[in-house]
Every structure is written in structure tokens, then in C-alpha cells.
Amino acid sequence: MTPQFFQQYEENTAAVIAELKTGLLASDAQIAPKFFYDLLGSRLFAAITALPEYYPPRVEAEIFVNYSKEIAQALGTHATLIDLGAGNCEKVARLFPILQPAQYVAVDISVDFLRDALEHLGRQYPDTAMLGVGADFSTQLDLPADVSDKRRTFFYLGSSIGNFSAAEAVPLLERLRRNMGAEDGLLIGMDLVKPIATLEAAYDDALGVTAAFNRNVLLHINRILGSDFRLEDWRHIAQFNTQASRIEMHLEALREVRVTWPGGERHFAAHERMHTENSYKYTPESARALLQQAGLVVQQLWTDPMGYFALIYATPV
Numbered sequence: 001m002t003p004q005f006f007q008q009y010e011e012n013t014a015a016v017i018a019e020l021k022t023g024l025l026a027s028d029a030q031i032a033p034k035f036f037y038d039l040l041g042s043r044l045f046a047a048i049t050a051l052p053e054y055y056p057p058r059v060e061a062e063i064f065v066n067y068s069k070e071i072a073q074a075l076g077t078h079a080t081l082i083d084l085g086a087g088n089c090e091k092v093a094r095l096f097p098i099l100q101p102a103q104y105v106a107v108d109i110s111v112d113f114l115r116d117a118l119e120h121l122g123r124q125y126p127d128t129a130m131l132g133v134g135a136d137f138s139t140q141l142d143l144p145a146d147v148s149d150k151r152r153t154f155f156y157l158g159s160s161i162g163n164f165s166a167a168e169a170v171p172l173l174e175r176l177r178r179n180m181g182a183e184d185g186l187l188i189g190m191d192l193v194k195p196i197a198t199l200e201a202a203y204d205d206a207l208g209v210t211a212a213f214n215r216n217v218l219l220h221i222n223r224i225l226g227s228d229f230r231l232e233d234w235r236h237i238a239q240f241n242t243q244a245s246r247i248e249m250h251l252e253a254l255r256e257v258r259v260t261w262p263g264g265e266r267h268f269a270a271h272e273r274m275h276t277e278n279s280y281k282y283t284p285e286s287a288r289a290l291l292q293q294a295g296l297v298v299q300q301l302w303t304d305p306m307g308y309f310a311l312i313y314a315t316p317v
């Protein structure tokens with residue numbers, strides 16, 4: 001079966017351009033992390049997951065192995081699996097043999113990368129019904145009518161929810177919950193607080209892959225906006241903000257920089273920063289509280305022996 005594909009997100013729209021300009025022109029300039037993910041950005045993220053410093057995929061995989069029976073029991077078989085921010089789709093695909101999905105739905109903003117990943121997966125699992133949705137779920141989540149509403153299990157893996165402050169995460173999780181029935185559930189990854197040195201190394205690896213991932217956002221923006229950001233003017237910064245319990249990634253101007261685009265410009269002083277990512281780190285208690293605020297109740301919380309990462313199964317209240 002060839003996977004069906006629904007493209008709901010286009011990056012060259014007036015709304016996307018306006019969002020980018022508003023962020024760049026703010027006194028504290030910012031770029032939302034979703035703009036990391038053009039084709040190259042998605043490939044760089046895949047490389048990050050292989051870095052020794054970037055612990056989340058390894059630890060999350062360890063939890064999947066250690067609790068495979070319990071996880072399979074909680075999720076059940078023959079469900080509709082909806083993978084949010086699916087990336088290369090590999091994590092959920094690894095569960096196909098035990099979960100035997102009735103349908104697999106991959107949702108991602110990185111449309112070209114998702115199409116490729118899904119075509120590849122379709123060849124590996126020709127008997128599994130698959131559907132791709134190119135969408136930005138930070139603003140809305142309108143699943144196509146072809147997505148079955150029978151026993152839906154949503155996956156939001158990695159530490160993706162951490163990109164959103166509580167004020168942003170709660171509406172996002174509520175959107176998700178509105179797409180769930182009483183029998184449905186959400187398996188979500190939430191990264192936990194740990195020593196600062198471990199956290200900062202994970203977002204500033206020795207090889208410089210995360211720096212490349214962060215700086216690549218400028219190339220992506222140049223394509224969308226027609227701007228003239230130059231890579232050599234910017235350096236990668238990753239710091240833990242203890243008070244806010246989050247890693248922050250920034251791009252810092254190495255000198256005075258003037259960036260222009262059709263109809264606009266922004267002047268940056270030397271050492272001025274653009275904020276490109278937050279990655280919130282939770283405690284088991286703050287993770288439960290966040291889900292609770294969105295009307296989701298934690299049924300199971302699995303963690304690793306070091307307490308680095310939590311995999312949580314939650315259902316609608």
C-alpha cells in the first residue's frame with residue numbers, strides 16, 4: 001500500500017512570513033524551534049540522536065526495552081497510531097511488530113523529510129495502512145477524515161513537548177485531547193531535570209552538530225523570507241536556565257550585523273542574541289501537573305535507573 005499524504009502546511013505563506021518577521025523585529029529577537037526543520041535540519045537532528053552527549057534517544061530506548069511488556073499492555077494491539085513530530089518515523093515503526101497497528105499516521109512540519117521517511121516505511125511494511133500529514137500542530141491539529149477514530153494512541157516522543165512553555169504546551173495538549181475519545185491514550189516523552197553539565201553538553205556537543213543544527217535555521221529563514229543572514233556572523237549558545245528549568249539555545253551575533261529582506265531589515269549589536277529554542281526539563285510531579293492541566297491523567301510513568309527521562313502513558317480525564 002502506498003502511503004497517502006495530506007499536505008496542510010506550506011512554509012511560504014503570508015502567515016508564516018509574518019510570524020518570522022514579528023519574531024525577528026521583537027526587541028528580544030526570537031525564532032520558533034519549528035523552523036529548524038527543513039530537509040537539512042531534519043537530517044541534522046537525526047545525526048544529533050547518534051551523538052554520545054545527546055542522551056534522550058538512548059535513555060528513552062532503554063525504557064522501551066525495560067518495560068516493553070507493560071507498555072504493550074497499556075497500548076494494546078490493532079490501534080490507530082498517531083505519531084506527532086514523527087521525524088524519520090523509526091521509533092514508532094520499531095513497535096509495529098508488537099502493536100500491529102490498524103493504521104499508522106505520521107504528522108510532521110518537515111514535509112519533504114516526512115514524505116521520504118514514509119515512502120521508505122511503506123516499502124518495509126507493505127501491509128500496514130499508512131498516512132502522512134504535513135502540518136504545524138503548534139497552531140492547529142485537524143486530522144484528515146481518513147484517520148480512523150477507532151482506538152487512537154497518540155505518540156509524542158523524544159523531548160519535543162519541552163519546546164513549549166506551560167502556557168503553550170497546555171493548549172497544544174488540549175488540542176490533542178480534543179482528538180481523543182474515552183478509550184484513547186497518549187504516550188509522551190518528557191525529559192527530566194539532571195546535572196547542568198550533562199544538560200549543557202547534550203545541547204552543545206563536541207563535534208558541533210547541534211551548533212550546525214541551530215545555525216541552519218538561518219539558511220531556512222533566508223529561503224522563506226528572502227533575507228541575507230550570513231552563517232559566519234553567528235555562533236551557537238546553549239545554556240541551562242535554572243529558574244525556568246529549561247535549556248535555552250540562542251544564536252549570538254559575533255559582530256554588528258545588519259540583516260535585510262524585501263521590505264524590512266533588522267540591526268543586531270555585537271553579542272546580541274536571537275532565542276531559537278527552549279527545552280523544558282521536568283520532575284515527575286511537574287510532568288503530571290502539566291498533563292493534568294490539559295485534562296490528561298497519568299496512568300503509568302516509566303523512567304530509567306538514573307531518572308534522566310520519563311515515558312508517560314496518559315488518558316483523557
Ligand SMILES: C[S@@+](CC[C@H](N)C(=O)[O-])C[C@H]1O[C@@H](n2cnc3c(N)ncnc32)[C@H](O)[C@@H]1O
Nearest residue numbers: 034037085086087108109110136137138157158
Ligand atoms: C526533536 S524532533 C523528534 C523526532 C522524533 N519524534 C524523535 O523522537 O526522535 C521534533 C520533530 O517534530 C517536528 N516538529 C517540530 N515542530 C513541529 C510543529 N510545530 N508541527 C509539526 N511537527 C513539528 C520536527 O520536524 C521533528 O521531526
